């Protein structure tokens with residue numbers, strides 16, 4: 001595997017009045033060049049904090065972020081600026097992430113001018129980029145509030161791509177859009193990936209969205225990575241009780257299957273000063289006394305699939 005990004009034992013804690021919030025707690029994974037890793041979980045599971053920590057918008061508490069083999073937590077200021085050019089973000093709500101007082105052209109142009117590009121060359125690049133992401137030139141002087149959601153997200157994508165990054169962290173990029181527009185934006189992102197050789201981390205709460213775009217999926221629950229597998233393998237053989245519950249709660253238009261929709265029951269544990277044991281235990285139908293005492297470790301159940309659950313760690317050491 002040609003690894004472009006490797007995360008090793010990454011932690012991001014926040015000191016709050018109520019105690020230490022473990023937003024990202026000892027996460028490790030790899031992303032192959034040119035592929036997409038989907039990071040899935042409910043809101044508050046730490047997936048957006050993970051994306052922002054990888055992009056260097058947040059300082060990690062502990063751990064390593066190796067991009068092309070270099071630990072980005074140890075870069076100089078200049079190296080850090082270069083890294084942030086190579087690794088860009090696309091945000092959930094283009095409406096709030098785009099400056100309402102700037103036109104489409106100014107929004108896409110700005111990163112190039114800040115980077116020292118001459119205006120005439122930069123404007124030519126903006127024209128080409130608008131074509132690449134499918135924004136009609138007649139919108140170049142429009143303001144974000146004059147665009148529909150799909151076009152606004154195309155502007156967000158154009159701004160993220162204008163400095164020719166290799167790696168994009170997409171934070172819920174389609175969840176604010178209508179379903180028909182979601183499909184257009186996902187198709188655009190897959191086309192751009194192929195054309196420009198991009199690598200994506202795609203953060204979402206919606207497993208059905210990442211099914212089509214991801215090569216691998218990481219499922220997060222309250223700061224922990226609980227399942228990590230090739231996409232086909234995860235959908236064919238979901239093994240962690242939380243992943244099974246997430247899959248069962250994916251809406252379906254099949255009326256026969258609609259009866260099977262479940263809402264995950266039980267109390268969500270607090271990520272502040274978390275208790276020992278499995279964080280899913282209060283909601284897990286299979287929880288035993290050991291689950292409340294010993295935190296399960298992520299381990300391989302086959303070459304393409306790792307799970308952190310005591311149901312699957314027979315023969316492993318533990319309390």
Ligand code: SF4
Pocket residue numbers: 240241242278279280281282284285286287288291296308309310311
């Ligand atoms: Fe459920 Fe125990 Fe597995 Fe946690 S470790 S998911 S509580 S069975």
